[in-house]
Amino acid sequence: MAFSHNVKFFLAALLTATSASTAFSAEPALFEARVAPILEEHCVECHGPEKHKGKLRLDSFEALIVGGESDEVVTAGDPKASELFRRITLPETDEDVMPSDGKPHLSSNEIKVIELWIAGGASPTKRVGEFAGLPPPKAPKPPYVPLTPDWRPHAAELTALANSLHVRLVPRSRIATDGLVLRTASAPGRCDDAVLAKLARFAPFIAEAELARTKVTDEGVAILGTFENLVSVDLTRTKVTAKGLAALAQSKKLQSVNLTNTAVDDAAVAPLRAAHSIKRLWLFGTKATAFEAPVTAVAGEL
Amino acid sequence: MNPSFHDQHDFCSDHGGEHPTVWDLPHVPLALKKEWLELETRRHFLGRGAKALGWAGLATILGRSAPQLLANAAAPEPGAMPTFVPHYAPKAKRAIYLFMAGAPSQFETWDYKPALADMFDKDLPESVRGGQVLTGMTASQARLPIAPSMYKFAQQGKAGHWVSELFPYTAKISDELCVIKSLHTDAINHEPAILQITTGNMFPGRPSIGAWLSYGLGAVNEELPTFVVMTSKMPIRANVQALSNRLWSSGFLSPEHAAVALRAGSDPVLYINNPKGVDGDLRRAMINGVTDLNRQLFERVGDPEINARIAQYEMAFRMQTSVPELTDFSDEPAATWDLYGPKAKEPGTFAYNCLMARRLAERGVRFTQVFLRSWDNHNNLPNNIKALAEDSDQPTAGLITDLKQRGLLDDTVVIWGGEFGRTVYSQGTLRPDNYGRDHHPRCFSMWMAGGGVKPGISFGETDDFSYNITRDPVHIRDLHATVMHLFGIDHNKLTFKFQGLDQKLTGVLPAKVIDGILA
Numbered sequence: 042m043a044f045s046h047n048v049k050f051f052l053a054a055l056l057t058a059t060s061a062s063t064a065f066s067a068e069p070a071l072f073e074a075r076v077a078p079i080l081e082e083h084c085v086e087c088h089g090p091e092k093h094k095g096k097l098r099l100d101s102f103e104a105l106i107v108g109g110e111s112d113e114v115v116t117a118g119d120p121k122a123s124e125l126f127r128r129i130t131l132p133e134t135d136e137d138v139m140p141s142d143g144k145p146h147l148s149s150n151e152i153k154v155i156e157l158w159i160a161g162g163a164s165p166t167k168r169v170g171e172f173a174g175l176p177p178p179k180a181p182k183p184p185y186v187p188l189t190p191d192w193r194p195h196a197a198e199l200t201a202l203a204n205s206l207h208v209r210l211v212p213r214s215r216i217a218t219d220g221l222v223l224r225t226a227s228a229p230g231r232c233d234d235a236v237l238a239k240l241a242r243f244a245p246f247i248a249e250a251e252l253a254r255t256k257v258t259d260e261g262v263a264i265l266g267t268f269e270n271l272v273s274v275d276l277t278r279t280k281v282t283a284k285g286l287a288a289l290a291q292s293k294k295l296q297s298v299n300l301t302n303t304a305v306d307d308a309a310v311a312p313l314r315a316a317h318s319i320k321r322l323w324l325f326g327t328k329a330t331a332f333e334a335p336v337t338a339v340a341g342e343l
Numbered sequence: 344m345n346p347s348f349h350d351q352h353d354f355c356s357d358h359g360g361e362h363p364t365v366w367d368l369p370h371v372p373l374a375l376k377k378e379w380l381e382l383e384t385r386r387h388f389l390g391r392g393a394k395a396l397g398w399a400g401l402a403t404i405l406g407r408s409a410p411q412l413l414a415n416a417a418a419p420e421p422g423a424m425p426t427f428v429p430h431y432a433p434k435a436k437r438a439i440y441l442f443m444a445g446a447p448s449q450f451e452t453w454d455y456k457p458a459l460a461d462m463f464d465k466d467l468p469e470s471v472r473g474g475q476v477l478t479g480m481t482a483s484q485a486r487l488p489i490a491p492s493m494y495k496f497a498q499q500g501k502a503g504h505w506v507s508e509l510f511p512y513t514a515k516i517s518d519e520l521c522v523i524k525s526l527h528t529d530a531i532n533h534e535p536a537i538l539q540i541t542t543g544n545m546f547p548g549r550p551s552i553g554a555w556l557s558y559g560l561g562a563v564n565e566e567l568p569t570f571v572v573m574t575s576k577m578p579i580r581a582n583v584q585a586l587s588n589r590l591w592s593s594g595f596l597s598p599e600h601a602a603v604a605l606r607a608g609s610d611p612v613l614y615i616n617n618p619k620g621v622d623g624d625l626r627r628a629m630i631n632g633v634t635d636l637n638r639q640l641f642e643r644v645g646d647p648e649i650n651a652r653i654a655q656y657e658m659a660f661r662m663q664t665s666v667p668e669l670t671d672f673s674d675e676p677a678a679t680w681d682l683y684g685p686k687a688k689e690p691g692t693f694a695y696n697c698l699m700a701r702r703l704a705e706r707g708v709r710f711t712q713v714f715l716r717s718w719d720n721h722n723n724l725p726n727n728i729k730a731l732a733e734d735s736d737q738p739t740a741g742l743i744t745d746l747k748q749r750g751l752l753d754d755t756v757v758i759w760g761g762e763f764g765r766t767v768y769s770q771g772t773l774r775p776d777n778y779g780r781d782h783h784p785r786c787f788s789m790w791m792a793g794g795g796v797k798p799g800i801s802f803g804e805t806d807d808f809s810y811n812i813t814r815d816p817v818h819i820r821d822l823h824a825t826v827m828h829l830f831g832i833d834h835n836k837l838t839f840k841f842q843g844l845d846q847k848l849t850g851v852l853p854a855k856v857i858d859g860i861l862a
Contacts, residue, residue: 144853275750
């Protein structure tokens with residue numbers, strides 16, 4: 042019986058698919074727009090072209106409807122009777138739960154999409170607008186933008202230079218184009234303007250400069266202003282003044298500057314405020330007082 | 344005795360009385376002992392060789408001091424090596440974990456249950472309990488009478504968190520908090536529960552969160568430990584639960600990843616001060632000598648524990664300089680004492696430890712865990728919890744404020760909470776102004792702030808009795824996976840091979856990052 046139901050359902054689905062494909066509609070089908078991507082993300086690795094565990098494939102509507110070795114996995118109109126739905130909603134510790142082997146489970150929103158899709162007839166063509174109560178789609182991930190050039194070809198030189206200057210250059214992440222952090226916390230007293238001058242050769246790789254309590258002065262901060270890929274600078278308890286900040290504001294990608302416990306005032310900070318890339322400016326323990334726009338995120342205010 | 348044999352195989356360096364090896368066994372033929380040595384050395388050597396070729400090359404050299412690098416380079420299993428580089432760019436560079444040991448009641452703190460007000464002394468419906476096994480402390484009670492919170496709640500700030508009147512200072516900074524009301528754990532008693540939340544496992548012997556971070560990310564400031572623990576003086580001594588260093592141990596990881604416990608008073612780290620008649624130069628010369636001997640031993644046997652020992656000597660030496668500077672509060676402005684409260688001047692108080700946590704964060708310590716005990720309020724709960732709140736509220740809020748104003752909250756995640764929750768029904772006699780609460784693992788509340796956590800939100804829900812979770816459950820494993828994520832670590836990928844298993848903080852059961860609380 043299950044088989045005949047399956048065949049009938051499959052034929053019906055095919056017919057619907059054929060007729061719908063001729064009709065023009067700007068609005069996508071729920072299956073295409075929302076269900077297939079969820080299956081792709083969570084299921085297809087094991088139930089797809091490469092592996093098809095349990096003889097089940099979920100990489101196309103047709104394959105999904107056919108089901109696996111132990112029967113169909115979707116009963117149109119009835120999520121509770123659908124093996125697919127049952128498996129993804131089992132408790133995390135259940136040995137039948139899917140995805141298996143500790144892989145991340147579906148979010149409650151993803152489960153809801155599948156539930157609504159099955160309840161609505163498990164159609165390949167039914168439009169998004171025909172489903173009530175759909176959770177909002179996930180915001181698409183913004184495409185990755187490399188921040189710096191790949192530092193790896195220079196690894197040996199960078200290592201030698203950092204060691205000779207008693208600073209650390211640490212990758213921000215395993216993505217080599219996320220750049221390096223200049224780290225001085227172990228020996229801030231050994232980092233001064235001369236160190237920054239020597240690092241300038243590798244400026245494009247440096248995305249963050251942690252310079253709190255260092256001996257850096259305006260001269261060094263001006264050098265930082267030429268670091269084209271710098272996003273964050275911590276100058277807490279340094280001798281930086283207006284002159285240095287004016288030069289630092291030239292750095293085009295700079296988002297965050299920490300000036301806690303420095304001698305700067307509003308006039309000194311003005312060029313940074315005017316720099317449109319700046320999102321965070323920390324001014325605790327300074328003479329600068331106002332935190333208003335264009336600085337979007339306000340420092341020191343609770 | 345054959346002198347050449349003695350030259351080759353006298354492994355005694357500076358340490359006596361360590362566990363015996365094959366060499367110490369009588370009646371084992373020399374040939375067999377030599378074979379063992381070769382195998383051991385070969386195993387370590389292979390590990391080292393493969394590591395040197397790996398991606399880790401630059402990272403290990405750049406990220407760690409020389410002795411730590413040595414220790415790392417000799418780690419035995421190439422597949423399990425850390426690279427000290429996060430998998431993705433982190434939001435958090437440090438964490439401060441305010442651990443409320445003993446398990447604070449969610450009813451008087453963060454899980455406001457107004458419907459209970461009309462149910463004073465009514466019996467907890469059996470349908471809510473659902474046949475759950477209770478502890479021996481209340482299983483024999485004739486009744487399970489509902490105890491509403493004695494303390495009032497009010498909505499605060501833009502976020503509108505319901506905050507208990509016990510926390511007037513925290514109320515003012517509550518817009519910074521992400522309150523999670525749907526934590527749950529597997530254990531119903533303190534020791535397994537506190538081990539599970541600090542180490543990911545109910546059994547002792549696992550590395551704690553801070554040790555995993557140290558192992559995975561290395562130090563920011565090599566002059567200070569990567570992982571620091573402080574225990575606090577208790578404002579009251581009631582239902583005190585023991586703390587032990589297995590809560591902050593390195594488990595099977597190299598010992599250098601264990602926390603250094605800072606003590607209150609003039610000698611924050613034991614035995615780092617030079618004794619009379621020993622100056623810095625002499626101490627340096629002595630450590631150099633011992634290190635030379637240890638290096639020679641390492642060259643011969645390749646045991647990574649030897650390098651861990653070298654690293655520990657070096658760390659102790661560096662702390663001779665870094666710790667006095669750290670613990671000297673004379674550079675704090677007067678405003679500090681207004682912020683953290685007057686008790687911050689008294690070493691060992693929770694307030695003092697909160698200020699110390701900020702100073703550690705400023706200096707780049709990755710993970711600071713501050714313990715405050717006595718939250719295990721089986722009886723006299725209203726009075727005891729009031730004393731604890733009075734002791735901890737102002738410094739907690741002060742810490743958040745201070746981190747924020749100094750630009751540290753952006754990349755420091757602060758975590759507040761205990762090891763499980765407490766029951767809606769009273770343990771012992773229920774009066775309108777006094778009651779107790781038993782252990783409750785099915786749901787409890789915590790909050791997090793900063794470090795890439797979404798501020799001003801409430802996550803997860805419980806039923807009217809805060810007995811069962813009704814929305815978005817968060818297991819301890821999920822909390823751990825999320826903390827790792829904030830540090831840029833994929834919890835499934837930070838592993839260490841031990842007893843045949845790729846061990847990880849989150850263990851073998853499924854764990855997920857709680858996307859809903861990420862900023």
